[in-house]
Amino acid sequence: MKQPLLCLLLLIGGSTVFGQEKWDLQKCVTYAITNNISVRQADLQSRFSKLDVHRNELSKYPGATFQTSVGYQFGRSENPTTGVLEDRNFLSSGIQLQTNVSLFNWYSKKNTIESSRLTNQADVAQVKKVQDDVALNVAVGYLQALLAKEQVKIASIQVQQNIAQLELTRKRVNAGALPELNAAELEAQVALDSSSLITAQSQVELQLLQLKAILNLDAAAPFDIEAPPVEMIPIEPLAELQPDRVYQLAIVNLPQQKVNDLRLQANQEAVRAAHGSMYPTLSAYGGLASNYVNLQSTQKIVPVPSAPTAATVTVDGTTYPVYAPSSNFLYGVTPYGEQLRNNFGQNIGLALSIPIFNNGTLRTNWERSKLNVQQAQLNIESSNQTLKQDIYKAYNDAVASLQKFTANQKAVTSAEKAFTFSQKRYDLSLMSTYELLNSQNNLLRARTQLLLAQFDYVFKMKLLEFYKGQGLKL
Known part of the structure; x- marks a missing residue:
């Protein structure tokens, strides 16, 4: 009876001693805060709200939009450079830069910015709140594991005391001083206490496993805690x-x-x-724009020597031929850069937006x-x-x-x-x-x-x- 029980005690006592790093409460809390999913989700929310603050702060400044387009027109279409409807097919291109800025909006933007800034501060505080909740859960799990370890110690002492008592009783039984019943009762008690010890040790493993879950630590990872x-x-x-x-x-x-x-x-x-x-809401706006089309237009007028016409004129009985001035017209597509310069336009103004319905x-x-x-x-x-x-x-x-x-x-x-x-x-x-x-x-x-x-x-x-x-x- 003695040897199996001693082997059992050695097995249980040494099962969690070797090859495991001991974690104290601070290390557990630090690891949990870093790896806990709830903490990470709260941190993401605070970063989302920080982006909202940045976006709202930028809304104070003027906005600018650059736009360019190119397209082919068929049939009767408006010439963007002249505003005239023409029955010709042509390629057109346009560029424009628009800008606007809010001048006065009854502090709506200012208050929106402040609201988003306070919301971000609340989200940052929420991260700390979640961290505290996690730390409290870790502390509870840690104390439960410590309690289980202490219960193992008590159960182990109980087994050791009963084994020692059994040895003394066995000697007295062998000497005839006590009946065999005394030794049998102690053997039964040792067996029961050994079972309780195994149950207590299993409870330690269960508490450590639950603590791993709180830490978001792999269940298969070696893990043990300091037991002050x-x-x-x-x-x-x-x-x-x-x-x-x-x-x-x-x-x-x-x-x-x-x-x-x-x-x-x-x-x-x-x-x-x-x-x-x-x-x-009062706002100001402004813009720059220009256009290009690939339609041919008069590019140059070249004068030529006057030529006689069929008409004549008689002065004092003398007939003279009538000469008329003449020119040659050169047609072509105006270059892109030149059209942009020629068609360049600007606009600036104020806009008042009144919400009615x-x-x-x-x-x-x-x-x-x-x-x-x-x-x-x-x-x-x-x-x-x-x-x-x-x-x-x-x-x-x-x-x-x-x-x-x-x-x-x-x-x-x-x-x-x-x-x-x-x-x-x-x-x-x-x-x-x-x-x-x-x-x-x-x-x-x-x-x-x-x-x-x-x-x-x-x-x-x-x-x-x-x-x-x-x-x-x-």
């Missing part, structure tokens, strides 16, 4: 974590409250922007933006109420956990004394093996309950520290 003694975990005194004080600090420090405030301000700016869009779109947008402000205000009120309730609940839970922890400490002390007396009585053959095992199991349960209460108290205190804005540290 729970009593060495720093905890702020409960007197420094009064709920009223914690709540006031949480309102200022927690990212979620900043997100809510920034979204309210962004919606308020959106109301101003929507209201400004209902009023006239647009199916209620602008007013609906304004009313909707006002409702968004009310919704944001309700979100702040609801979030603050929930936060306050959570903090007071966490404080009450921490007080109850401390009281439970203190009570379990007394229970362990009493159980240890009872087991010590039972062990002495058993050694004097004044107590049965069943009674000894019952006393030992009571001690095991007391230690387990103490461990659970201690970890529960640590977590409740860490939650209060988190609300206070101190972060998470073990």
